Amino acid sequence: MGVEERRQQLIGVALELFSQRSPDEVSIDEIASAAGISRPLVYHYFPGKLSLYEAALKRASEDLASRFVEPRRGPLGARLLRVMRRFFDFVDEHGPGFSALMRGGPAVGSTTTNALIDAVRQAAYDQILAHLEVEHPPARLELVVRSWISLVESTALIWLDGRRIPRAELEVQLVHDFAVLTAVSAAYDEEMGVLLRRMLKDEPPDGPFADLVARLADFTS
Amino acid sequence: MGVEERRQQLIGVALELFSQRSPDEVSIDEIASAAGISRPLVYHYFPGKLSLYEAALKRASEDLASRFVEPRRGPLGARLLRVMRRFFDFVDEHGPGFSALMRGGPAVGSTTTNALIDAVRQAAYDQILAHLEVEHPPARLELVVRSWISLVESTALIWLDGRRIPRAELEVQLVHDFAVLTAVSAAYDEEMGVLLRRMLKDEPPDGPFADLVARLADFTS
Numbered sequence: 001m002g003v004e005e006r007r008q009q010l011i012g013v014a015l016e017l018f019s020q021r022s023p024d025e026v027s028i029d030e031i032a033s034a035a036g037i038s039r040p041l042v043y044h045y046f047p048g049k050l051s052l053y054e055a056a057l058k059r060a061s062e063d064l065a066s067r068f069v070e071p072r073r074g075p076l077g078a079r080l081l082r083v084m085r086r087f088f089d090f091v092d093e094h095g096p097g098f099s100a101l102m103r104g105g106p107a108v109g110s111t112t113t114n115a116l117i118d119a120v121r122q123a124a125y126d127q128i129l130a131h132l133e134v135e136h137p138p139a140r141l142e143l144v145v146r147s148w149i150s151l152v153e154s155t156a157l158i159w160l161d162g163r164r165i166p167r168a169e170l171e172v173q174l175v176h177d178f179a180v181l182t183a184v185s186a187a188y189d190e191e192m193g194v195l196l197r198r199m200l201k202d203e204p205p206d207g208p209f210a211d212l213v214a215r216l217a218d219f220t221s
Numbered sequence: 222m223g224v225e226e227r228r229q230q231l232i233g234v235a236l237e238l239f240s241q242r243s244p245d246e247v248s249i250d251e252i253a254s255a256a257g258i259s260r261p262l263v264y265h266y267f268p269g270k271l272s273l274y275e276a277a278l279k280r281a282s283e284d285l286a287s288r289f290v291e292p293r294r295g296p297l298g299a300r301l302l303r304v305m306r307r308f309f310d311f312v313d314e315h316g317p318g319f320s321a322l323m324r325g326g327p328a329v330g331s332t333t334t335n336a337l338i339d340a341v342r343q344a345a346y347d348q349i350l351a352h353l354e355v356e357h358p359p360a361r362l363e364l365v366v367r368s369w370i371s372l373v374e375s376t377a378l379i380w381l382d383g384r385r386i387p388r389a390e391l392e393v394q395l396v397h398d399f400a401v402l403t404a405v406s407a408a409y410d411e412e413m414g415v416l417l418r419r420m421l422k423d424e425p426p427d428g429p430f431a432d433l434v435a436r437l438a439d440f441t442s
Contacts, residue, residue, distance in 0.1 A: 139385035139391035150375035154368045164360035180401040187436035196440055210441045220431045
């Protein structure tokens with residue numbers, strides 16, 4: 001195997017192990033053994049576990065960011081739901097590694113690690129703005145989108161801790177959450193109101209958002 | 222000064238400096254100078270900057286947790302709004318230190334630091350359950366409360382980054398967010414529906430929640 005080929009193989013092996021158990025618990029010996037090479041040879045390609053971890057995280061974060069890409073057609077709610085499904089697929093595949101990373105254990109939290117996490121959040125943010133066809137987001141829209149992204153992260157983390165709620169339910173719920181968080185902001189701000197009306201214009205009149213609002217209205221009667 | 226008195230004084234001085242600038246940028250020399258003692262004397266009380274940082278963070282986290290305590294009377298929305306105001310007071314007072322901590326720079330992210338952050342989150346969670354008078358929260362309620370807490374954190378962080386939205390608006394918005402996130406969960410789950418009705422029973426029929434839902438309904442018409 002060539003150097004780059006061997007590096008890519010090791011990254012793949014490491015990512016699989018880091019996805020199955022907390023990275024803290026995975027040793028270089030295990031990675032070497034799973035790759036079928038000697039421990040010193042691993043160190044020949046990666047100076048230490050942190051650099052291998054960061055390389056694996058880089059691959060995972062590029063994989064995740066690629067799942068945010070969605071054709072720009074059809075109702076926005078349906079697009080977001082498809083992205084949520086692919087996001088939960090990713091979380092499902094990388095459960096323990098995702099938890100360890102996002103909960104910030106002692107082995108993570110390096111500058112590189114934080115930059116990779118921020119890049120994925122930024123990719124999610126950029127995709128949403130592109131779908132909303134907003135180039136210069138007002139501060140309130142930026143707040144809603146970025147804080148919703150953190151709501152998605154925490155929802156996934158809580159889901160992983162025991163998986164007590166079916167993930168399909170949470171995927172739909174997060175789409176609804178996006179709509180209502182935008183609507184709360186829009187309820188008292190005209191600029192956000194205009195944006196929300198544009199977001200909803202292709203939603204079916206008897207679709208999920210209308211259904212949701214009707215159900216909410218029931219609680220105030 | 223006695224040993225404990227001197228330690229408390231140093232913690233207070235350090236906390237003030239860590240609140241004004243990112244802790245990474247605060248040196249032991251500065252802390253010594255602000256406390257009017259020599260650098261070696263600081264090390265006599267604290268073995269290093271990390272231990273002083275952790276002591277300061279401990280004091281700040283106890284301060285923050287104490288602000289979550291609210292008498293259990295009156296409409297729930299008004300109680301939560303008062304807590305949000307005190308939370309934003311805290312964020313305002315400790316802006317740069319709060320940002321650095323929650324964004325997880327290289328100097329933070331120790332096991333002790335993470336445990337302190339988790340303890341504050343748990344205190345917030347416990348207070349909310351106590352006010353809802355729920356002893357054994359169903360999984361969906363736990364998810365809503367914990368994920369809303371992370372929404373509050375990220376909203377505060379985004380607010381600190383430029384303060385482009387008046388904090389009073391965000392305090393109200395977060396109370397509304399709590400209501401609608403619970404309502405989204407309640408819209409499709411009977412157990413959460415019962416909880417939501419109980420939460421809303423003391424809200425005025427022409428109060429903020431009813432007003433909000435009426436405004437949301439406008440967007441679907």
